[in-house]
Amino acid sequence: MTTPPLGTTPPRPSGAGEAEAVGLDVGATKIAALRITRDGTVLARARCDTPRGSAQDLVATLADLVKQVRGDRVAAVGAGLPGMVDARTGALVFAPGLDFARAPLRELIEEAVGLPVRTDNDANTAAWAEYRLGAGRGHDHMVLVTIGSGLGCGMVVGGRLLRGSHGYAAEVSHLVVDPRGPRCECGAYGCWGVSASGRAIARLGCEAVAARPASPLARLIGPEPSGAGEAVTRAAGEGDPEAAGILARVGALTGRGLAALANMLDPSVLVVGGGPISAGELLLGPARASFDRWLYSPADRPPVPIVPARFGNEAGAIGAALLALEELAGRSPAG
Numbered sequence: 353m354t355t356p357p358l359g360t361t362p363p364r365p366s367g368a369g370e371a372e373a374v375g376l377d378v379g380a381t382k383i384a385a386l387r388i389t390r391d392g393t394v395l396a397r398a399r400c401d402t403p404r405g406s407a408q409d410l411v412a413t414l415a416d417l418v419k420q421v422r423g424d425r426v427a428a429v430g431a432g433l434p435g436m437v438d439a440r441t442g443a444l445v446f447a448p449g450l451d452f453a454r455a456p457l458r459e460l461i462e463e464a465v466g467l468p469v470r471t472d473n474d475a476n477t478a479a480w481a482e483y484r485l486g487a488g489r490g491h492d493h494m495v496l497v498t499i500g501s502g503l504g505c506g507m508v509v510g511g512r513l514l515r516g517s518h519g520y521a522a523e524v525s526h527l528v529v530d531p532r533g534p535r536c537e538c539g540a541y542g543c544w545g546v547s548a549s550g551r552a553i554a555r556l557g558c559e560a561v562a563a564r565p566a567s568p569l570a571r572l573i574g575p576e577p578s579g580a581g582e583a584v585t586r587a588a589g590e591g592d593p594e595a596a597g598i599l600a601r602v603g604a605l606t607g608r609g610l611a612a613l614a615n616m617l618d619p620s621v622l623v624v625g626g627g628p629i630s631a632g633e634l635l636l637g638p639a640r641a642s643f644d645r646w647l648y649s650p651a652d653r654p655p656v657p658i659v660p661a662r663f664g665n666e667a668g669a670i671g672a673a674l675l676a677l678e679e680l681a682g683r684s685p686a687g
């Protein structure tokens with residue numbers, strides 16, 4: 353991140369009647385909770401492992417986290433969920449990282465915590481955090497792409513989150529960015545999610561190690577493939593040319609995907625988040641060059657900046673809390 357996430361500040365009086373919200377970010381392995389004010393100041397944080405088991409187990413864990421960070425002024429709870437969330441009911445319809453399917457999570461969390469709850473896809477909530485308070489602030493047409501182990505995307509169009517008819521919009525993982533790329537679970541080759549994600553960086557790192565087991569990068573990655581993606585990003589930052597080449601390749605494919613989104617949506621900024629962004633220009637430079645190559649008629653339109661996200665791994669929770677607060681205040685952020 354070029355700008356650090358907002359830090360924790362000691363609890364302070366935040367104006368008479370100023371509401372606060374709790375944001376939850378449910379990942380496949382970890383859950384983050386925080387309490388924020390409307391301006392994004394984080395007042396409390398808690399974290400735990402994602403429970404294995406039923407939706408009821410998850411809800412009990414979420415209720416416990418809310419209890420840990422909750423203060424007197426909390427008026428709503430927002431939750432970013434790792435899958436398809438029904439925009440009408442707030443139910444989690446499908447989440448590849450969780451063991452259960454189709455759970456009325458908004459309803460269940462409301463019952464458990466006794467507060468109004470809003471649920472949404474975690475990439476949507478992260479995009480909302482960047483739009484409201486981060487790198488997309490002031491841009492009513494913006495896209496956030498997050499390079500996690502897979503690929504997340506949220507889109508703001510005309511100052512509203514783009515959710516589509518049911519809540520399932522902005523699923524860009526299966527957009528083909530590399531026709532000669534690896535096979536995706538969907539059956540196609542070269543989908544964005546398998547070609548230019550954290551998983552892709554790890555795979556390319558492991559392939560490089562297999563091809564040149566005596567290289568400096570091989571010594572950094574070691575025999576275990578877990579953590580290979582992080583090792584590649586770190587090595588690139590430390591000047592390893594092979595690792596930099598991997599990030600350049602992933603950056604170029606990212607730029608191709610971003611160009612496709614810009615051709616569709618005509619945003620005024622594109623925000624890129626996720627762990628590999630810590631490599632900065634090693635990833636973003638090739639992304640920009642490729643973006644210019646694939647954007648339709650770039651000379652005839654204003655430049656579209658490709659910028660790093662402001663918020664790190666707290667974007668999902670912050671955006672979920674902001675969405676919950678804004679909805680409570682009678683504002684309709686949903687598209």
Ligand SMILES: [Zn+2]
Binds near residue numbers: 525526537538540
């Ligand atoms: Zn696919």
